[in-house]
Amino acid sequence: MKLSDKEQLEKTIAQTRDLLEHLENDEIEDAQELIDTLARDGDEDLFIEIGKLTRRLHEALNSFQLDSRITDIAASEIPNAKDRLNYVIERTEEAANKTMDKVEQCNQLADVIAKDSEDLLSEWQKLYRRELEPGDFRKLCKRIESHLEKNKDSATDLHAKLSDVLLAQDYQDLTGQVIRQVITLVQDVEDSMVHVIKMFGNMDGYAAAQNEQKVTKGAEGPVVNKEKRDDVVSGQDEVDDLLSSLGF
Amino acid sequence: MKILVVDDFSTMRRIIKNLLRDLGFTNTHEADDGSTALPLLQTGNFDFLITDWNMPGMQGIDLLKAVRADEKLKTIPVLMVTAESKREQIIEAAQAGVNGYIVKPFTAATLNEKLSKIFERIEG
Numbered sequence: 092m093k094l095s096d097k098e099q100l101e102k103t104i105a106q107t108r109d110l111l112e113h114l115e116n117d118e119i120e121d122a123q124e125l126i127d128t129l130a131r132d133g134d135e136d137l138f139i140e141i142g143k144l145t146r147r148l149h150e151a152l153n154s155f156q157l158d159s160r161i162t163d164i165a166a167s168e169i170p171n172a173k174d175r176l177n178y179v180i181e182r183t184e185e186a187a188n189k190t191m192d193k194v195e196q197c198n199q200l201a202d203v204i205a206k207d208s209e210d211l212l213s214e215w216q217k218l219y220r221r222e223l224e225p226g227d228f229r230k231l232c233k234r235i236e237s238h239l240e241k242n243k244d245s246a247t248d249l250h251a252k253l254s255d256v257l258l259a260q261d262y263q264d265l266t267g268q269v270i271r272q273v274i275t276l277v278q279d280v281e282d283s284m285v286h287v288i289k290m291f292g293n294m295d296g297y298a299a300a301q302n303e304q305k306v307t308k309g310a311e312g313p314v315v316n317k318e319k320r321d322d323v324v325s326g327q328d329e330v331d332d333l334l335s336s337l338g339f
Numbered sequence: 340m341k342i343l344v345v346d347d348f349s350t351m352r353r354i355i356k357n358l359l360r361d362l363g364f365t366n367t368h369e370a371d372d373g374s375t376a377l378p379l380l381q382t383g384n385f386d387f388l389i390t391d392w393n394m395p396g397m398q399g400i401d402l403l404k405a406v407r408a409d410e411k412l413k414t415i416p417v418l419m420v421t422a423e424s425k426r427e428q429i430i431e432a433a434q435a436g437v438n439g440y441i442v443k444p445f446t447a448a449t450l451n452e453k454l455s456k457i458f459e460r461i462e463g
Contacts, residue, residue, distance in 0.1 A: 187350040195357065310393035310400075313422040313443070323424045327449055330429055330440050337433050 186262035345376040345390040373397025392421035
């Protein structure tokens with residue numbers, strides 16, 4: 092048990108008196124033993140002091156590391172994350188446009204095939220109704236032949252364009268990786284901030300803020316955690332219900 | 340039928356224009372926010388307005404209010420196509436005089452259904 096300064100002083104005075112007494116009485120062995128005890132007591136205090144210093148040094152080093160981590164995050168990782176997220180916007184926009192280009196071209200091809208087939212079909216039905224002149228039949232055969240040839244090419248073309256659409260989806264992999272990196276950074280920032288709050292702020296306030304329901308005003312874009320919110324609709328059906336309840 | 344599509348994302352404008360074309364509406368024009376849309380509306384003789392809500396510059400809800408406050412434009416049908424899904428916002432749009440409200444992501448069938456409903460009401 093650690094003695095108070097006053098107790099320590101009294102103890103040391105008593106020990107010194109005992110030591111003098113031993114020396115005056117020529118009790119050398121007893122004196123030696125007492126000197127050893129005094130020396131040991133001194134060591135113990137020294138160790139306690141060293142222990143305290145070590146802890147303070149450790150804390151100082153820790154907070155220094157934290158400082159350099161925050162500096163690093165602010166100086167390079169956040170600007171880097173902005174670049175990464177811009178990359179995501181660019182890649183997704185590029186993929187969307189590429190996909191829509193190809194889909195529009197496919198639609199045009201499909202429209203042409205549908206129109207040509209419809210025209211041919213009405214000619215073909217004339218044949219059944221015996222409305223074709225003998226010369227017309229030869230023309231119809233020619234048209235059917237060229238239609239089939241054109242369709243064969245269109246099908247190859249459609250296949251190639253659909254493969255391009257398929258390939259354009261590679262943005263998912265690339266942007267997914269980049270977004271995951273940014274999520275890790277956000278996690279690091281959160282950890283650093285919580286550490287700072289622990290060292291300099293109050294954890295009660297932090298805990299209270301965690302439980303707070305945040306209310307946003309005005310436009311906020313897509314709501315990603317709809318199941319956790321009761322102020323948003325879950326889909327078009329709920330929009331329709333709400334509007335009809337308002338008399339729409 | 341001359342239609343103005345207002346959205347800050349060109350991909351979304353393109354999706355809506357494509358769906359409209361499939362429904363037979365080919366006379367479509369674009370603007371990227373309310374402040375560019377409003378002068379177009381005032382001079383362009385548009386018959387229909389489709390707008391997003393959340394845009395930089397002038398937001399869709401403010402465009403809707405400006406349209407309803409404009410003597411020349413106030414009867415133009417307005418369809419909102421937006422990711423904004425708070426009940427409070429849908430009510431605000433309804434009170435501001437919106438004719439239809441579609442939440443993103445949406446389907447071609449939903450767009451078709453809301454458009455026909457709006458036209459039915461106008462013609463009926």
